Amino acid sequence: MGDNNQSNIEKLKNNKDGVFSFLVFGDNHAGLFFHDAVTLKLISRMNREDKSGKIPVDFVMDTGDVTLSGKLSQFLAFKREQKLIKYPLFAALGNHENRENKLFEKYVGEKEFAFADRNSYFIVLDSSDDELKDSQFEWLEKCLIEGQKYEHRFVVAHKPAFIPYFQSRQVAVKNGKKWTYKFRDLCTKYKVDMAFFGHYHMFKHEKIDGVDYIVTGGGGGAIPIEIPESDGGYFHYVRILVDGGHVSYEVRRVSPPLWEYFCYYFWKEATYWVFR
Numbered sequence: 001m002g003d004n005n006q007s008n009i010e011k012l013k014n015n016k017d018g019v020f021s022f023l024v025f026g027d028n029h030a031g032l033f034f035h036d037a038v039t040l041k042l043i044s045r046m047n048r049e050d051k052s053g054k055i056p057v058d059f060v061m062d063t064g065d066v067t068l069s070g071k072l073s074q075f076l077a078f079k080r081e082q083k084l085i086k087y088p089l090f091a092a093l094g095n096h097e098n099r100e101n102k103l104f105e106k107y108v109g110e111k112e113f114a115f116a117d118r119n120s121y122f123i124v125l126d127s128s129d130d131e132l133k134d135s136q137f138e139w140l141e142k143c144l145i146e147g148q149k150y151e152h153r154f155v156v157a158h159k160p161a162f163i164p165y166f167q168s169r170q171v172a173v174k175n176g177k178k179w180t181y182k183f184r185d186l187c188t189k190y191k192v193d194m195a196f197f198g199h200y201h202m203f204k205h206e207k208i209d210g211v212d213y214i215v216t217g218g219g220g221g222a223i224p225i226e227i228p229e230s231d232g233g234y235f236h237y238v239r240i241l242v243d244g245g246h247v248s249y250e251v252r253r254v255s256p257p258l259w260e261y262f263c264y265y266f267w268k269e270a271t272y273w274v275f276r
Contacts, residue, residue, distance in 0.1 A: 072103060120153070126158075132179045153193055160215055
């Protein structure tokens, strides 16, 4: 395909200025109208990010689960959505695509890759199986060493290295996250600026040992049962600003279409309010 993870790297090679931004979202689950209606609204909002003389947006990163269940029709729906995004798009492999790896590679691209943009280095990992193999850690460390040539380093994967709200070693191991501390140790050692994940349909941020860990799974998939809106259970994407040596982020909340809100999300919040 002409618009995939590899071909879009080429579109960044002439970027020079030290001030730029990129957008991150995830879990759009293309292929179900209920999901796609939100994603289309989110795309419209993202496409306005660099208007009126704003800082340029170099690309968009999708943290995975780009389809509902990995079917061909859903990949085609995702590609139609991708064409509407005016920036180059990169996507990580999600667990909803894992059972259809060949379709992901055909329509989205490689599952693990790294690239540079301006003064920053980006590493995309495959954590769709909820574990990283030794070979993946070796590749990750090799990329992080290469990333030392750049001022900033970012890591992207689908399933998080730890579950939001539960950061202790005991809870991490209990929940099967054996790679949590090995991953964190590498991020700390090589001074990763930010690590982005999806999988959980919420926004959550934790800063640990100088590294910002951000869960952003608000791209259109079925958010509602995960968490109340007041605590991160809302549709959104994240805008990252790189200004020389400084990195910051802003969360862009996106409301579902009005018909969808009254069909479902109003009642979701009402339920949380009643039973809180």
